[in-house]
Structure formats: structure tokens, C-alpha cells
Amino acid sequence: METRRVPPDVAALLRKAKAEEAAASKPRFIPKKERERLEAEKKAKEEEARRRHEEDLLKNAAAFDRAVTNGPSRTNGANGPNGTYKSRSAQRDIPTGPKAMRPSGDSGDHRHDAKRARPNDDDHKRIEMERHDEAELRARYMGPEVNRSTFSANKKRRRTAANKFNFDWDADDDTSRPFDPIYANRPDPLFRLAGYDMSDELVQRKAEAIRRGDPETGEERARQLLEQHERVKQQAGRKNLGKHWSEKKLEDMKERDWRxxxxxxxxxxxxxxxxxxxxxxxxxxxxxxxxxxxxxxxxxxxxxxxxxxxxxxxxxxxxxxxxxxxxxxxxxxxxxxxxxxxxxxxxxxxxxxxxxxxxxxxxxxxxxxxxxxxxxxxxxxxxxxxxxxxxxxxxxxxxxxxxxxxxxxxxxxxxxxxxxxxxxxxxxxxxxxxxxxxxxxxxxxxxxxxxxxxxxxxxxxxxxxxxxxxxxxxxxxxxxxxxxxxxxxxxxxxxxxxxxxxxxxxxxxxxxxxxGNAGEAVDTVEQRVEFISGEDKRKRRLQEILNSGQFKPPVIVFVNIKRNCEMVARDIKSWGQSTVTLHGSKTQEQREASLASVRNGQSNILVATDLAGRGIDVPDVSLVVNFNMPSSIEAYTHRIGRTGRAGKSGVAITFLGNEDTDVLYDIKQIISKSSISKVPEELRRHESAQSKPTRGGGQKKLEDSGGFAGKGGSWQ
Missing domain, CATH: 3.40.50.300 (P-loop containing nucleotide triphosphate hydrolases)
Structure with missing residues (x-):
């Protein structure tokens, strides 16, 4: 039974065509290896096409050369003996390429081929002349070759890479002459000019002699001589500009050097x-x-x-x-x-x-x-x-x-x-x-x-x-x-x-x-502050600092009240440290004995009021502890100045509490100006450290601050 052929559905074919077109238009992801393979195949095809094209050009050039070499002859050429053209079958016998490229059954003049296989110098000259004639004919009928680019990307790349980012110079390009033996012992033009010592007085005398000896051009020559001498002096003065002031003599110092x-x-x-x-x-x-x-x-x-x-x-x-x-x-x-x-x-x-x-x-x-x-x-x-x-x-x-x-x-x-x-x-x-x-x-x-x-x-x-x-x-x-x-x-x-x-x-x-800046601490003192409230906590922290072994004696501990000196000193002695006190209630002999004990190394720690804050020089103080913050920033500056003296470094630790809010802004400013100190975050963010207090309170009595009364009567 014969099967009936169903005609194709046109709508289905259109849908299929549209689907294929849409699929072809969508970008298709190609893996890296696949892209490399396709690229290699493309390059291989291009290389094969280029090779075939070159072979065709070579074949055509060889055929053209043979045609020119064997050109038309009256006896045995393209024309017959009677001057008529040969038939197409006869023309096929004309060789169109080298012997190796002709089929084995090709007939021809084997002796002639053997002779051509061994070219001599005359053949080379003839070939060159023919190529020259060919070029002249091509230029005559087709015009000269113009706009022929000689650009080579490889040459440009090599030339650019060779000179790119080359900051060195060739020694042969150096035009300076400091090491030239000819100029090694060149006389200074400031002192030698035309073989004479040209001081200001001598130049003036020589210029005057030129004016008298040459009435016509003497004035111009004298003026040129004076200008030349002035230029030489300025040049000699500029020679010292590049030197540091420590390398110059005192008489060579300029205003810039002093600045x-x-x-x-x-x-x-x-x-x-x-x-x-x-x-x-x-x-x-x-x-x-x-x-x-x-x-x-x-x-x-x-x-x-x-x-x-x-x-x-x-x-x-x-x-x-x-x-x-x-x-x-x-x-x-x-x-x-x-x-x-x-x-x-x-x-x-x-x-x-x-x-x-x-x-x-x-x-x-x-x-x-x-x-x-x-x-x-x-x-x-x-x-x-x-x-x-x-x-x-x-x-x-x-x-x-x-x-x-x-x-x-x-x-x-x-x-x-x-x-x-x-x-x-x-x-x-x-x-x-x-x-x-x-x-x-x-x-x-x-x-x-x-x-x-x-x-x-x-x-x-x-x-x-x-x-x-x-x-x-x-x-x-x-x-x-x-x-x-x-x-x-x-x-x-x-x-x-x-x-x-x-x-x-x-x-x-x-x-x-x-x-420096008046009122600022020296840069050799590292300033530290710690927020510690309460006497007991401060004493425990002081004990940790003194027993840490980080600071060598002597150490000075400052307090604000005279009676606190003895209390803090007793606690320090109970920790096994040797200590002395210095305040306004001591006699002169006791004060001198306390300072002498610290200076000669008999005592390691000095507990004092502001009496020791000014001008007292105890050598090699490594640490100053402000057990109580003074009421003014000036007193703080002088206290911490007991360390870091004579160019040596030192550390100053200050205990702060709620009673010190009036000086927090000032102490933050003075620490921030120090190059070796850092403002702690708690002090930086403290409310009282954000702006300078406007009220004038916070000053304590002289009796509380250092034991001084009136005009110094109690401590004299």
C-alpha cells in the first residue's frame, strides 16, 4: 500500500527558520581552549592560502621569464617557417615552467634544459637586465609606485622599547668638566683676571688709566672692565650658595644662612x-x-x-x-x-x-x-x-x-x-x-x-x-x-x-x-596621662610603675599638698624603695640634705611639691610622676621639665581625675604639640577637653600648692 506523502507545514518551517536565525544571532559562549583551537585553524588556513598564492606568483613569474627569454623567432618560434602561427596543439609544446614541474611525458629540447640548469654569469646579468626592463615598462604604462609605505611595526616596537623609560645617560653625553685635567687647577677668576690680582682698588686704577690713555674709546672700555669685574664677584659669591652653613666660614655666611x-x-x-x-x-x-x-x-x-x-x-x-x-x-x-x-x-x-x-x-x-x-x-x-x-x-x-x-x-x-x-x-x-x-x-x-x-x-x-x-x-x-x-x-x-x-x-x-615656643614642654619628654580617681588606686598604680623596672633612679613624684608628701613617701618606703621629701615646711638644712641624697644616689625617689618644680637640676631623672595634677599648665610644664634635660630623654606620667577638668584642654593641647607624645583617646574625647574653660576658677591657694605663704616668708 503506497504511503501518502504529507506536504511540509509552511508555518512550521518558518518557525524553525526563525528559531535557527535567533539561535545564530545570540552570542554563544566559547571556552578558551575552543577559541584557541579555532584561532589556530584560522591561522593555518590563512598561512596555507598565503603559501598557495606565493607559489602561483612564482609559477607565473617563471613562465613570464621563459616567455621573454624564448620570445618570438623567425625560424622556430610562435610562427611557423612561413611566418604563420602554429596551431594550438603545437603551442602546447612550449614549456611553461621548470622541468621539475612538467609532466614526465613532456617533450622538449633536453639539451636546452640542461644548459638552462647551469646558468653562468652572463645569464645572471641578462636576467637582471630583463627585470630592469620589465620594471621600466611597468612604470611607463602603469605609472610609478607612489604612497608605498615603508612602515614596519616590528621595527617601531623595537625602537620604542629600546628608548622607553631610559633615564640614564651615556657618559659620553656628559658636558660637565669638573674632572677634566685641563680645568682641574683653573685659577679663581675672583682673584685672577688677565693674569693680575684684580682687587676693587686695582680695577678702579686700571679703568682710570684706560680712560686717560684712550680718549676716544677709553670710557667704553673702562665701563666694560668694571662690569666684567662685578660679574666675576657675583659669580664667586654664588659659589657658596649650595653649601650648608656648617661648611662655610663665618665671613661667608649670608642672611639666608643665618635664617x-x-x-x-x-x-x-x-x-x-x-x-x-x-x-x-x-x-x-x-x-x-x-x-x-x-x-x-x-x-x-x-x-x-x-x-x-x-x-x-x-x-x-x-x-x-x-x-x-x-x-x-x-x-x-x-x-x-x-x-x-x-x-x-x-x-x-x-x-x-x-x-x-x-x-x-x-x-x-x-x-x-x-x-x-x-x-x-x-x-x-x-x-x-x-x-x-x-x-x-x-x-x-x-x-x-x-x-x-x-x-x-x-x-x-x-x-x-x-x-x-x-x-x-x-x-x-x-x-x-x-x-x-x-x-x-x-x-x-x-x-x-x-x-x-x-x-x-x-x-x-x-x-x-x-x-x-x-x-x-x-x-x-x-x-x-x-x-x-x-x-x-x-x-x-x-x-x-x-x-x-x-x-x-x-x-x-x-x-x-x-x-622654641614659650610655655611648651621640651621635645625630649614623652608625656603620658592616665585617668585614675582616688588616692588608693593612684598609690597602687604608682607602685606598679616604680616596681616595673622600666625607669632607672632617680625618680621625682610631685604632689600638690605638703602633708601628702610624707604620706606618699611612707607608702613608697613600705614598697622597699629609698625616698626623701622636699616641701616648704622643711628647714634649709633638711632641704639641702634631701637634694644631696638624691643627687649622690643615696635615695632613688624624691617626693616634692612645686618647690622642686622650678630650676632644680637633679641629673639623669628618668621619670616624673604627677601624683596630683597642678592647678595651672605652667606648673605642669615646669614639673615635667625636671626630666629630659641636657638633651637626654625622659618620661612624665600624670594622674588625672574629675577635679582636673579646668586643665584638661590645656594639657591636651600641650601633648598634641609634642612630637614624641600621643594624646590618649579618653582625653581626646573628654567633654572638658573640647574647649578652653572661660571661668577663672581652679586656682588653689599657695599654701596648698607648694607651702609658700605671702611673700615667701614661710620658706625662706
Whole structure:
């Protein structure tokens, strides 16, 4: 039975075609290996097609060459003997390629093929000539080849890669000549020009001779000579611009070098006619004998305050020195003072009772004795006498020390006023005044005693309040006999209004020297703060710190109240540590014994009030602990300044509590300015540390802060 054929469904075929078209139009994901295989096949096909194309070109070129070589002949060519064309079958016998490419049954002239298989030089020349003729024919009928690119991507890639990011230069390209032997010993044009020493005077004389000798062009030649000489001088001056100030001689220092020098040491000066600072002791203009003493004492390099203050003081200028604690202020005012005294007549039986030549005032007994000890290191080898006048010793004892006179007196203001009122001392010939820690003296109520002392000085040698006070020649001369102008210096860490008032009244056109930023701690002290409330918790934390072994003795622990000194000291002794105390209720002998015990290593820990916060120098203090935060940021700055002195490093740990909210902002600011300290997160986020308090409270009584009462009467 025959099966009936069903015709195809047109709609189904259309749907199928559309589906295939849609499938073909959709992007098909091809794996990487498949893509690589397809790419390889494509390249192989292209390579095969290119090879076949080249073979076809070679075959056509060979056929063309044979046709040209065997071209038409009258006897045996394309035409017959009678000049007629051969038939197509006869033309097939004409060879169309090399013998190796012809079929084996091909007939031809075998001798001719053998001859062509061994071409000679004539054949080569003929072939070259034919190719040349072919090129001329092609150019004649088809025109010359134009816009033919010679670009090669490979050549460009190699050329770019060879020169890309090549920052070195060839030694042959160096055009400088510093090592050329011809220029090795070239004379300096500043000193040699045309074979002569061309100083300014010689150039002027030579220019004048040219003008006289050549009336016509002499003026122009002389002008050119002077301009050339000026250019040579400027070139020689520029040669030193690239050197550091430490590599230059003093006479080669420019204004830019001095500016860099001051920036390196944090020196800022204010005032008129201020001399440049000294770079070393050899450039200080101090007497050789005094420099030898400085070397023997161990002062290798001057500190910044010494670099800036000593040249100013040697010019008989009044001076205000603002420097952080532990910056070497004592030697800065002692050395010029000794130079001043050495120029005065020595003390004898006639003038020994007319008073000292110089007076040094300090706020505390301990600082006075420290200055006295330092001054004797320099004054005793020179034959000068230094006497201290402080409370705690009987007036008879101090009067006995003054029986033979003294060139230098170091005193506290309160006891010195007592000596003046009892006529134990006069200032008839005193013309050199130094106030050390002037802000501290004002804080302790010494404004009135300071005024009495300064008013007791002779007035006949006061400096004029004019520009003459800035003239070192006028201020260094003698007024008549042995009298000289009074020289007043004030050293302080801060400049409160009362200190400025005294400075304006008694100083004449002073030069102001500021080292670093006034009121900031030194960068050698690492500041740490810890929020610990309660005495018991603080004592336990203090015990952990002292017993950790991280800090070598001596250590200073500061408290705010005198009675806390003894309590904290007893606890420290119970932990097995040797300790001494220092506060205002101790006698002078007890204070001196406590400091001596710490300095000579008999005791490891000193517990003190703010009495030890200013000017007291205990060598090599590794740690300062503020058991109680002081009521002012200035007192905090001076407390932590007991460590990190003389360029050494130290650590200061401060315990904070809720009672210290008034100083949290200030302490955060001063810690943030330190390069080696970090503000803890608790202090950074504390509410009281976000803005400076506006109310003026928070100041504690003097009795609570350090044991001082009134004008220093209880601690003298």
C-alpha cells in the first residue's frame, strides 16, 4: 500500500527558520581552549592560502621569464617557417615552467634544459637586465609606485622599547668638566683676571688709566672692565650658595644662612641692632682663658639660648630671654657676666664694702644654691668670689661671708631685702642685674621685694631710653672712673603682664630672645596621662610603675599638698624603695640634705611639691610622676621639665581625675604639640577637653600648692 506523502507545514518551517536565525544571532559562549583551537585553524588556513598564492606568483613569474627569454623567432618560434602561427596543439609544446614541474611525458629540447640548469654569469646579468626592463615598462604604462609605505611595526616596537623609560645617560653625553685635567687647577677668576690680582682698588686704577690713555674709546672700555669685574664677584659669591652653613666660614655666611641657622635651633629674636648668634664656642668672642674653663667644665656645644644670648650680652645690651626649662640659661648669663666683671677694677680694701659688681636674683633657695654652685665653676679659676644669700641661714653667717667683699651675689628677693634694710649690704657699685625665673618670682608675690631691690640700685648709670641703648660702643664705655652703664637681663619661661610691667620699667630697649615656643614642654619628654580617681588606686598604680623596672633612679613624684608628701613617701618606703621629701615646711638644712641624697644616689625617689618644680637640676631623672595634677599648665610644664634635660630623654606620667577638668584642654593641647607624645583617646574625647574653660576658677591657694605663704616668708 503506497504511503501518502504529507506536504511540509509552511508555518512550521518558518518557525524553525526563525528559531535557527535567533539561535545564530545570540552570542554563544566559547571556552578558551575552543577559541584557541579555532584561532589556530584560522591561522593555518590563512598561512596555507598565503603559501598557495606565493607559489602561483612564482609559477607565473617563471613562465613570464621563459616567455621573454624564448620570445618570438623567425625560424622556430610562435610562427611557423612561413611566418604563420602554429596551431594550438603545437603551442602546447612550449614549456611553461621548470622541468621539475612538467609532466614526465613532456617533450622538449633536453639539451636546452640542461644548459638552462647551469646558468653562468652572463645569464645572471641578462636576467637582471630583463627585470630592469620589465620594471621600466611597468612604470611607463602603469605609472610609478607612489604612497608605498615603508612602515614596519616590528621595527617601531623595537625602537620604542629600546628608548622607553631610559633615564640614564651615556657618559659620553656628559658636558660637565669638573674632572677634566685641563680645568682641574683653573685659577679663581675672583682673584685672577688677565693674569693680575684684580682687587676693587686695582680695577678702579686700571679703568682710570684706560680712560686717560684712550680718549676716544677709553670710557667704553673702562665701563666694560668694571662690569666684567662685578660679574666675576657675583659669580664667586654664588659659589657658596649650595653649601650648608656648617661648611662655610663665618665671613661667608649670608642672611639666608643665618635664617636657616636660627630655624635649626628654634631661635627667634626681636629688637634693633641684634648681632648674629654664635655657631661655636670658638666664634663666641669670649676670652681664651674663659673658653678653657668652659672646655674643662664639659660644655662641648653651646645650647640654643647660649648661642643667641651670649653675643647680645657681650654688647652690653639689656636682654629678655624666654626659653623652656632645662635649656642652659644659667651659663648663658654667667659667661657674659664674668667678661663684664673682668674689665672692672679688682676688689680691694677701698671698694670691697661698696657692694658687689653683679646681682643674680632667683625665686627659691634651691635654685640660688644651684646657680651659686655653677657660678663657682667659672668664677673661682678667675679669682672672683660668689656668695649666696638665702633664708634658712642666720644673717650673721651671711654677713661674715661678705666681710671681704664679693664680685657676685646670688640671692632670693625676700632675704636680700632683709639685708638691705639692716644695712648689711649696699649696691653702690652694682651695675649688672640678672633676674632668673622672673615669672616664678612674680607668681610667689615677689613683685614688691623686686621693686625695692631695683630701686636701691644706683641711678647715675641708667641707660637712656633712646636708640643709643642699642649702640654697643656707647653702652660699653666708662662713664667716669670705674662706672659703666647698668646692664639688666631677665630670664623667664613665660611673660605674664606683671613681668612685662617690670621689664618696661627697668630695662632699656631690650633684645628679646625666644627659644622654641614659650610655655611648651621640651621635645625630649614623652608625656603620658592616665585617668585614675582616688588616692588608693593612684598609690597602687604608682607602685606598679616604680616596681616595673622600666625607669632607672632617680625618680621625682610631685604632689600638690605638703602633708601628702610624707604620706606618699611612707607608702613608697613600705614598697622597699629609698625616698626623701622636699616641701616648704622643711628647714634649709633638711632641704639641702634631701637634694644631696638624691643627687649622690643615696635615695632613688624624691617626693616634692612645686618647690622642686622650678630650676632644680637633679641629673639623669628618668621619670616624673604627677601624683596630683597642678592647678595651672605652667606648673605642669615646669614639673615635667625636671626630666629630659641636657638633651637626654625622659618620661612624665600624670594622674588625672574629675577635679582636673579646668586643665584638661590645656594639657591636651600641650601633648598634641609634642612630637614624641600621643594624646590618649579618653582625653581626646573628654567633654572638658573640647574647649578652653572661660571661668577663672581652679586656682588653689599657695599654701596648698607648694607651702609658700605671702611673700615667701614661710620658706625662706
Amino acid at each position: 636657616i641657622f636660627k630655624e635649626n635651633f628654634g631661635i627667634a629674636t626681636k629688637g634693633g641692632a641684634i648681632p648674629d648668634p654664635m655657631r661655636s664656642w670658638q666664634e663666641s668672642h669670649l676670652p681664651r682663658r674663659l673658653l678653657d674653663i668652659v672646655h674643662n667644665v664639659g660644655y662641648d656645644e653651646p645650647s640654643p639660648i647660649q648661642r643667641a644670648a651670649i653675643p647680645i650680652a657681650l654688647q652690653a645690651r639689656d636682654l629678655i630671654g624666654v626659653a623652656v626649662t632645662g635649656s642652659g640659661k644659667t651659663a648663658a648669663f654667667l659667661l657674659p657676666l664674668l667678661v663684664y666683671i673682668s674689665e672692672l677694677p679688682p676688689l680691694n680694701e677701698v671698694n670691697k664694702n661698696d657692694g658687689p659688681y653683679a646681682l643674680i636674683l632667683a625665686p627659691t633657695r634651691e635654685l640660688v644654691q644651684q646657680i651659686e654652685s655653677e657660678a663657682r665653676k667659672f668664677a673661682t679659676p678667675l679669682g672672683f668670689t660668689v656668695v649666696s644669700i638665702v633664708g634658712g641661714h642666720s644673717l650673721e653667717e651671711q654677713a661674715y661671708a661678705l666681710r671681704n667683699g664679693a664680685e657676685i651675689i646670688v640671692a632670693t628677693p625676700g632675704r636680700l631685702v632683709d639685708c638691705l634694710e639692716r644695712r648689711l649690704l649696699v649696691f653702690t657699685q652694682c651695675c649688672y642685674i640678672i633676674m632668673d625665673e622672673a615669672d616664678r618670682m612674680i607668681d610667689q608675690g615677689f613683685e614688691e621685694p623686686l621693686t625695692k631691690i631695683l630701686d636701691a640700685l644706683p641711678v647715675g648709670n641708667e641707660k637712656p631710653d633712646t636708640e643709643d641703648a642699642e649702640n654697643p660702643q656707647l653702652m660699653s664705655r666708662y662713664l667716669g672712673g670705674k662706672d659703666r652703664y647698668r646692664q639688666t637681663m631677665m630670664y623667664t619661661a613665660t611673660m605674664p603682664p606683671l613681668v612685662e610691667k617690670i621689664a618696661k620699667k627697668y630695662l632699656r630697649r631690650p633684645a628679646i630672645v625666644t627659644i
